[in-house]
Amino acid sequence: MALIAQQLNVLKHEMVPEHSIMTDEEVQALFSRYEISAEHLPKIYHDDPAVIATNARISDVIKIVRKSRTAGRAESYRLVVKRPKK
Amino acid sequence: MPSPKRIGKIDFGLLSPKEIRQMSVRKIIWADTYDDDGFPYPQGLMDLHLGVIDPGLRCKTCSQKSGECPGHFGHIELAKPVIHVGYTRLIRKLLRVTCRECGRLLLSSDEIEKIIGTDISATGDSLTEKDIKKERICPHCGEQQLKINFEKPTTFAEIATDERGKKVENKLTPADIRARLEKIPDEDLRHLGIDPVVARPEWTVLTVLPVPPVTMRPSIILENGQRSEDDLTHKLVDIIRINQRFKENQDAGAPQLIIEDLWELLQYHVTTYHDNEVAGCPPARHRSGRPLKTLSQRLKGKDGRFRGSLSGKRVNFSSRTVISPNPNLSIIEVGIPLRIANEMTIPIRVTQFNIEELREIVRNGPDREDVRDPCGANYAIRPDKRRVRLTKGATSEDGNLEFIAEQMEPGWTIERHLRDGDIVLFNRQPSLHRMSIMAHRVKVMDGKTFRLNPAVCPPYNADFDGDEMNLHIPQTEEARAEAFLLASVQENILSPRFGGPIIGGIHDHISGIFMLTHTRRWFNKGDAISMLQNCDIKRMGEPDKIEDDVPYWTNKQIFSHILPPTLNMVFQASSCENCDQCLRENCDRDAYVRIVDGELLCGTIDKKAIGAFDGAIVHRIIRQYGYARAVQFIDDVTRLSIRAIMYDGFTFAIDDEDLSKSDYGQIREVLERATHDVGRRIQIYEDGQLEPMPGRTEEETLEMQIMQVLGKARDNTGEIAGRHLGLSNSAVVMAVSGARGSMLNLTQMAGCVGQQAVRGERIMRGYEDRTLPHFKKGNRGAEGHGFVKNSYKSGLNPTEFFFHAIGGREGLVDTAVRTSQSGYLQRRMINALQDLKVAYDGTVRTTGGRIIQFNYGEDSTDPMKSSFGQPVDVKGIVENILKEAV
Numbered sequence: 002m003a004l005i006a007q008q009l010n011v012l013k014h015e016m017v018p019e020h021s022i023m024t025d026e027e028v029q030a031l032f033s034r035y036e037i038s039a040e041h042l043p044k045i046y047h048d049d050p051a052v053i054a055t056n057a058r059i060s061d062v063i064k065i066v067r068k069s070r071t072a073g074r075a076e077s078y079r080l081v082v083k084r085p086k087k
Numbered sequence: 088m089p090s091p092k093r094i095g096k097i098d099f100g101l102l103s104p105k106e107i108r109q110m111s112v113r114k115i116i117w118a119d120t121y122d123d124d125g126f127p128y129p130q131g132l133m134d135l136h137l138g139v140i141d142p143g144l145r146c147k148t149c150s151q152k153s154g155e156c157p158g159h160f161g162h163i164e165l166a167k168p169v170i171h172v173g174y175t176r177l178i179r180k181l182l183r184v185t186c187r188e189c190g191r192l193l194l195s196s197d198e199i200e201k202i203i204g205t206d207i208s209a210t211g212d213s214l215t216e217k218d219i220k221k222e223r224i225c226p227h228c229g230e231q232q233l234k235i236n237f238e239k240p241t242t243f244a245e246i247a248t249d250e251r252g253k254k255v256e257n258k259l260t261p262a263d264i265r266a267r268l269e270k271i272p273d274e275d276l277r278h279l280g281i282d283p284v285v286a287r288p289e290w291t292v293l294t295v296l297p298v299p300p301v302t303m304r305p306s307i308i309l310e311n312g313q314r315s316e317d318d319l320t321h322k323l324v325d326i327i328r329i330n331q332r333f334k335e336n337q338d339a340g341a342p343q344l345i346i347e348d349l350w351e352l353l354q355y356h357v358t359t360y361h362d363n364e365v366a367g368c369p370p371a372r373h374r375s376g377r378p379l380k381t382l383s384q385r386l387k388g389k390d391g392r393f394r395g396s397l398s399g400k401r402v403n404f405s406s407r408t409v410i411s412p413n414p415n416l417s418i419i420e421v422g423i424p425l426r427i428a429n430e431m432t433i434p435i436r437v438t439q440f441n442i443e444e445l446r447e448i449v450r451n452g453p454d455r456e457d458v459r460d461p462c463g464a465n466y467a468i469r470p471d472k473r474r475v476r477l478t479k480g481a482t483s484e485d486g487n488l489e490f491i492a493e494q495m496e497p498g499w500t501i502e503r504h505l506r507d508g509d510i511v512l513f514n515r516q517p518s519l520h521r522m523s524i525m526a527h528r529v530k531v532m533d534g535k536t537f538r539l540n541p542a543v544c545p546p547y548n549a550d551f552d553g554d555e556m557n558l559h560i561p562q563t564e565e566a567r568a569e570a571f572l573l574a575s576v577q578e579n580i581l582s583p584r585f586g587g588p589i590i591g592g593i594h595d596h597i598s599g600i601f602m603l604t605h606t607r608r609w610f611n612k613g614d615a616i617s618m619l620q621n622c623d624i625k626r627m628g629e630p631d632k633i634e635d636d637v638p639y640w641t642n643k644q645i646f647s648h649i650l651p652p653t654l655n656m657v658f659q660a661s662s663c664e665n666c667d668q669c670l671r672e673n674c675d676r677d678a679y680v681r682i683v684d685g686e687l688l689c690g691t692i693d694k695k696a697i698g699a700f701d702g703a704i705v706h707r708i709i710r711q712y713g714y715a716r717a718v719q720f721i722d723d724v725t726r727l728s729i730r731a732i733m734y735d736g737f738t739f740a741i742d743d744e745d746l747s748k749s750d751y752g753q754i755r756e757v758l759e760r761a762t763h764d765v766g767r768r769i770q771i772y773e774d775g776q777l778e779p780m781p782g783r784t785e786e787e788t789l790e791m792q793i794m795q796v797l798g799k800a801r802d803n804t805g806e807i808a809g810r811h812l813g814l815s816n817s818a819v820v821m822a823v824s825g826a827r828g829s830m831l832n833l834t835q836m837a838g839c840v841g842q843q844a845v846r847g848e849r850i851m852r853g854y855e856d857r858t859l860p861h862f863k864k865g866n867r868g869a870e871g872h873g874f875v876k877n878s879y880k881s882g883l884n885p886t887e888f889f890f891h892a893i894g895g896r897e898g899l900v901d902t903a904v905r906t907s908q909s910g911y912l913q914r915r916m917i918n919a920l921q922d923l924k925v926a927y928d929g930t931v932r933t934t935g936g937r938i939i940q941f942n943y944g945e946d947s948t949d950p951m952k953s954s955f956g957q958p959v960d961v962k963g964i965v966e967n968i969l970k971e972a973v
Contacts, residue, residue: 035928040937041938042937043937069945069946071956072944072945075945077940
């Protein structure tokens with residue numbers, strides 16, 4: 002089990018879109034572009050496999066670049082949050 | 088105005104006795120309501136402190152008049168505590184998880200930690216009944232626990248074992264229960280998911296009962312002058328009466344037996360006051376025998392407060408009746424019966440500009456007698472908001488029409504009748520998509536039904552087998568503007584679901600236009616004009632040929648009259664068979680449609696060109712010329728096709744399925760060969776010679792082969808039948824043009840119905856090793872497992888009929904299950920998505936401004952303005968310029 006977990010990087014799988022941590026400047030630019038604050042962003046849990054693979058911390062913003070059927074390429078941004086208690 | 092605030096959290100709790108007394112304005116002690124003079128008793132159930140419902144009186148608490156006073160709560164001090172039925176489950180749980188002696192949780196702190204975690208790594212779980220083992224010893228005080236029995240509706244008992252090992256049931260009174268609940272420490276309650284600050288468990292056992300304000304249980308006065316009290320008041324009377332008697336007996340030191348009886352009676356009345364439909368409790372009844380409608384009944388169910396009064400309400404300015412078709416109406420119109428148009432009104436403000444027109448409307452009075460008459464009005468509203476009913480009267484002196492017409496001046500409002508051209512909203516339930524409510528233009532008509540053009544049936548999913556539809560009249564200019572600009576029929580021709588037209592020709596429109604435009608025919612001037620007479624045509628084009636000085640127009644020319652003169656299109660019609668090598672203009676089915684400069688050069692117009700859901704021509708006209716031209720085209724094409732179908736006549740009868748003797752022979756031969764083939768394959772299987780297909784057993788292989796053979800046999804009979812039935816057959820016309828039905832339906836009528844299936848397999852169920860007692864056990868033949876050799880016309884034999892019913896039932900069950908499942912799915916989707924909107928920066932956001940999608944659909948394309956999903960219709964543009972196929 003542990004061996005597989007170490008070897009498998011989910012980000013390299015073809016079905017997993019590109020995840021990357023945004024720098025503070027990029028985040029600020031994003032906030033001003035959409036006139037929002039962090040709470041308005043879509044969320045992603047800190048224990049999401051892709052988040053773990055990127056080494057992102059809580060309150061980081063992750064940029065996700067997906068292939069899109071309609072637009073070809075689509076960017077999305079998500080705020081890393083702690084998974085709430087059930 | 089205060090600035091908007093964000094809600095941080097909401098606490099749900101119980102009313103404590105303290106709070107109940109605090110909000111009470113009056114202690115209620117008398118069961119009586121009114122005295123002999125009709126005046127409320129002080130400290131009675133209708134006490135003037137609780138609010139007023141009779142006009143003229145003033146509330147003694149807030150000194151406002153009836154209608155202004157919101158009402159105030161009172162309270163009843165109960166002689167002994169009683170259980171609140173709504174919380175019996177909670178009480179049972181708490182009694183079972185806590186110690187009967189010390190009141191603490193029946194778990195040591197270690198055990199608690201194991202389940203809900205420590206402060207740092209709390210799982211967020213709370214304890215449940217299942218976490219505690221039954222009849223254990225309290226880890227805190229060592230007391231042996233007893234089993235708690237709960238009997239509906241409100242009885243609790245402890246089961247103890249006496250010296251001789253016999254079980255004894257000790258009833259717990261509400262007072263005992265309350266004492267035990269009081270002992271549970273706050274900390275233990277938090278582990279159970281209860282916040283003791285807002286909800287102490289002992290508050291679920293009532294010691295004081297709130298009395299709702301009279302405004303929420305008003306008494307009504309009947310015609311005979313008698314007062315009739317609300318059901319809640321009746322119930323409260325019962326409670327107070329028993330409560331008083333209980334108190335008296337208690338004070339007099341009555342025997343325990345009597346006290347217990349009264350206590351139980353009080354519990355019964357309080358229980359039914361809260362919920363009159365509890366299991367195990369006879370409902371409290373009115374004197375007439377009708378069960379009382381108490382608190383829970385006011386909220387629950389379809390007509391309850393939530394579903395009946397808050398989520399859905401009845402509205403004014405609406406009407407409902409049966410619908411029927413009228414192909415001569417435009418698709419943007421709706422026919423309204425005169426009776427309805429005379430009842431439904433639109434308020435018009437009188438200004439100096441329209442005063443003369445409105446005077447005339449007022450003089451016309453409230454009774455319009457003919458659809459051609461100018462509209463009248465029902466009410467005039469004076470500037471002081473007083474409504475005056477317009478009455479005609481027997482003579483002009485009796486009525487007030489002339490008087491009002493003279494008196495009115497700017498500032499008045501006249502409620503005039505509906506008249507032609509008014510904008511109304513038209514709706515058919517279930518309203519599953521935006522096209523279920525569309526704005527139409529009124530056309531006042533005779534008759535008693537709403538009339539609509541059959542071309543607008545698809546968006547409403549309406550037919551005329553008794554469907555009813557609703558009509559709503561927008562009452563303000565803003566509402567009318569909004570309805571017209573957003574919801575009108577022309578704005579909704581394109582469906583946002585697939586970006587194509589959802590309104591277009593149906594059924595006879597398609598058969599008619601197919602028969603008109605198929606191949607090449609010539610019509611003389613009279614016939615041509617009679618077909619085009621209902622269309623908006625200014626001038627006939629040049630005739631195609633002149634024979635003996637008589638001009639003739641081709642069928643394709645006649646159709647071209649209703650096309651925009653600059654339209655260029657090339658496409659394949661529905662009847663196209665997708666040949667490997669397309670013959671284009673020389674297609675022997677005439678399925679290659681080519682329109683150059685608004686002239687249909689070749690091809691047949693059918694479902695693909697003008698049908699609802701397809702409508703290639705309609706779609707192109709919208710993109711190129713706009714909605715208004717598309718409306719005109721749909722109106723024209725439906726009228727033209729109706730005239731065209733009447734020119735030839737269109738009918739279908741039993742003898743249209745007749746085939747020649749040789750055809751029947753061939754069909755019999757095909758079926759015999761198939762039966763024989765099946766028998767041969769069964770023989771191979773039974774001999775064990777059958778080679779199984781990969782991944783399948785021999786039996787499965789055999790079944791597949793049989794299904795295949797029989798399926799092919801049915802198709803072959805269809806081919807034989809199809810060879811005989813040509814385009815002179817109406818059913819073939821309908822199938823080929825896409826108007827209704829398919830060649831398969833025709834095969835089943837004329838050739839052979841074919842294999843009946845359940846879950847995609849031959850019918851196997853029934854008796855042991857056979858489907859019916861008509862067959863031998865272990866029979867695998869075609870007839871024994873649902874193959875219907877006969878056609879619908881020749882008629883099914885009894886076993887075939889039975890198999891057909893089995894197969895047919897599956898279809899019915901499937902549709903029933905599917906509709907209910909997809910309906911619920913859609914409801915949940917709507918609830919989740921209803922408040923999302925596309926912001927000006929292209930993001931999809933919630934009302935709180937939270938982003939759901941950074942770019943609507945990721946490509947910012949409105950599917951309604953797209954061309955079948957594509958933002959730009961490249962093919963259409965190229966076609967239009969080259970006037971050739973791309």
